[in-house]
Amino acid sequence: MRPSARLLNQPLYKSSSHLPSHSLSIRQFDISNAFLHGNISEEVYMAQPPGFVDPSRPSHVCRLHCSIYGLKQTPHTWFQRLWDCLLLFGFMESKADASLFILHTHSTVALVLVYIDDIIVTGSTSDVNYALGLLKRTNMLDAKPCSTPMAANTQLVSDSTDLFADPSLNRQVVGALQYLMVTRPDLSFLVNNKVSQFVANPSNAHWAAVKRILRYVKHTPSLGITFTRSSSMQLYGFSDLDWASYHVDRRSHGGFYVFLGSNLISWSSTKHSTISRFSTEAKY
Incomplete structure (x- = not known):
């Protein structure tokens, strides 16, 4: 059971048509080895791992205090650890979405959205660059x-x-x-x-x-992708090719940009894995 927490009385927004635009910055990060950070409350034992067997006690087993990859409890223990930390910092769990946490103060609001070990953070102030x-x-x-x-x-x-x-x-x-x-x-x-x-x-x-x-x-430290309101939902795509531009292996470079309205939503720039004999083949 999770510890009790005060939930929001109202959902974040009642409908998507009334979403306000606050020009909030977004940060995304992931937790390294996230499933190793959970604490196990049950008694779980495992054999000594190969290469780390105690020669004086080879038949002994290990009791786990922290979670490891492969346990059924591991995803729950990781989320519980993160959940406890967020509550400690004053965040509250959203009633609309159990993976969304919200922090309100007198002057700022911060939102944390969690998907396993991938976390998105946004708020009314930005102190991280x-x-x-x-x-x-x-x-x-x-x-x-x-x-x-x-x-x-x-x-x-x-x-x-x-x-x-x-x-x-x-x-x-x-x-x-x-x-x-x-x-x-x-x-x-x-x-x-x-x-x-x-x-x-x-x-x-x-x-x-x-x-x-x-x-x-x-x-250009502040340069980056921004998303703005757009009345158009038209999908646009642009591509370009530099045929046999790398003089060492004669491979081509290609790239594309895809816009939804005025917002860039996808892009790529890669070197082709094969050699094209002519530009039409490279474009194809």
Whole structure:
């Protein structure tokens, strides 16, 4: 049983036709290894895992205090742990949706929507900026801003003679840029089709290209996807192709954008997995 909680007297909105527009910012994140954070109240035992058997007591079993993947109780214990924490911070569970939590204060409102380990947060104030946080973690807050993310006609190639000294740092930053692409489609081509290809063995030139992208982020920290009211529900699609543009393997790059009314809802920029003999084949 969950502990008692005061619920909202009224649903958030009575009908979708009266949804107000507050220009709220949205943040999305997921919890790493979410199912390992739950606490188990029942007695659950398991055999000692292979490779971690106590040689002096090989026949003993382990009693679990925290949940692990594979248990039937695990999803419930994780949500219960999150539920308790949100209530501790003053959130209340919505009567309209059990996965929606709402915090009201005298000047702000915050909404938390939970789907297993994926969480969306929005509110009337915004104190978190992922782009600036990335620049701070990479010591690029004081870097000179750059108006373009990469110089024109830049070609990156594998280079085993001038390897970057800290490849794990390069992988972490490229991964962070991929996450930033959730709201920054302007980075899709460069991150997916350029710097991501060399994360296994990055050279100093590859790291310089990553830093150039970070300098561009420094120049445009508030740039991102916004959704506005639109009277049109027309679906529009745009696509483009750069045939055999990568001079190393002669593969093509393609991309598309899809709009619902005036709002961008889907986009992609990828390098083709096969070589096209002519532009019509690549477009197809």
